[in-house]
Amino acid sequence: MSVIDDLATEFSRLPGIGRKTALRLTYHLLKQPPEQSQRLATVLAGLAERVHRCSLCLNLTEEDPCAICRDARRDQSSICVVEEASDIGAIERSAEFNGLYHVLGGRLSPLDGVGPADLSVRELVDRVNLGAVREVIIATNPSLEGEATALYVQRQLASSGASVSRIARGLPVGGDLEYADGVTIAQALSARREM
Amino acid sequence: MSVIDDLATEFSRLPGIGRKTALRLTYHLLKQPPEQSQRLATVLAGLAERVHRCSLCLNLTEEDPCAICRDARRDQSSICVVEEASDIGAIERSAEFNGLYHVLGGRLSPLDGVGPADLSVRELVDRVNLGAVREVIIATNPSLEGEATALYVQRQLASSGASVSRIARGLPVGGDLEYADGVTIAQALSARREM
Numbered sequence: 001m002s003v004i005d006d007l008a009t010e011f012s013r014l015p016g017i018g019r020k021t022a023l024r025l026t027y028h029l030l031k032q033p034p035e036q037s038q039r040l041a042t043v044l045a046g047l048a049e050r051v052h053r054c055s056l057c058l059n060l061t062e063e064d065p066c067a068i069c070r071d072a073r074r075d076q077s078s079i080c081v082v083e084e085a086s087d088i089g090a091i092e093r094s095a096e097f098n099g100l101y102h103v104l105g106g107r108l109s110p111l112d113g114v115g116p117a118d119l120s121v122r123e124l125v126d127r128v129n130l131g132a133v134r135e136v137i138i139a140t141n142p143s144l145e146g147e148a149t150a151l152y153v154q155r156q157l158a159s160s161g162a163s164v165s166r167i168a169r170g171l172p173v174g175g176d177l178e179y180a181d182g183v184t185i186a187q188a189l190s191a192r193r194e195m
Numbered sequence: 196m197s198v199i200d201d202l203a204t205e206f207s208r209l210p211g212i213g214r215k216t217a218l219r220l221t222y223h224l225l226k227q228p229p230e231q232s233q234r235l236a237t238v239l240a241g242l243a244e245r246v247h248r249c250s251l252c253l254n255l256t257e258e259d260p261c262a263i264c265r266d267a268r269r270d271q272s273s274i275c276v277v278e279e280a281s282d283i284g285a286i287e288r289s290a291e292f293n294g295l296y297h298v299l300g301g302r303l304s305p306l307d308g309v310g311p312a313d314l315s316v317r318e319l320v321d322r323v324n325l326g327a328v329r330e331v332i333i334a335t336n337p338s339l340e341g342e343a344t345a346l347y348v349q350r351q352l353a354s355s356g357a358s359v360s361r362i363a364r365g366l367p368v369g370g371d372l373e374y375a376d377g378v379t380i381a382q383a384l385s386a387r388r389e390m
Contacts, residue, residue, distance in 0.1 A: 034243030048229030
């Protein structure tokens, strides 16, 4: 095996990258100045070593606690619960939420063998029971598993005294009613708000 | 900048990988065992160092001459001319050609500032003029620039005595006449062969 094949093989392990794309990326890098592959190699080599879970919210971070948990200007009484650390970036970009996060590390999925014990629900309940948290917003994905996870988390928090809410489902901004699926339209109708 | 941002930035320099995909790849690697990023890093680090151009055909190789040029079982009298080293793999997979290759290193493209001096046409003419080459097959892409390049190469070889041919254009196998463009259909018609 040549280094070209090796690199194509490693690239093709990444999600959404097939053999052809992997070869294209490899040949692309060979046409670039060597510094580009070197930089990519350096960053990759440091990835697993430098990135860890925040001990408070389980976000991926290089410092513990993470920048969000350390930020005293953020509302410490509100926690947004997400499936994965990558979801935090999406919510932060909306600039609509100024509280803290909690990363579950997945969602309930019996078919994939993911049960409640595999998610950090216990840690969430402990955080809420400390008393400073007044609101928990469950922002798991609007999928079947995400809804089941939301329901489970809500039940675990039922006796905590914090208000538990679920992000709204409806038509995405810029979406087209004509192409929306029936379930989304049904949700959008039943969650209608007076204007 | 965190290492997550750094890696996403490096990934997004690759062709066809936007910011979102780059972030997805990064978070994917963070969920895998650290060995996977390490392996990718190691292969990348060795890429530019280990891969060079074959001094005969300009193919990318770790040994000089490359495996194809060294293979005595291949027909030394036939040279297939391609734009890029990556095209060689595609032709090899067809198992239809058993001669040698010559990599031009691009195609004539005045708009991108690529002229004849930027391609290895001189080296090709020298190889053919050594006398052992009887046939040159020009397999540049069937694009406007590829055709212009083919024409230029053919003219440079006109006085060499070797027979110069161009790969056939026509409908791709498994293609659909209904969705083929007019130029391809015209080429397929004019290049028709008796059955």
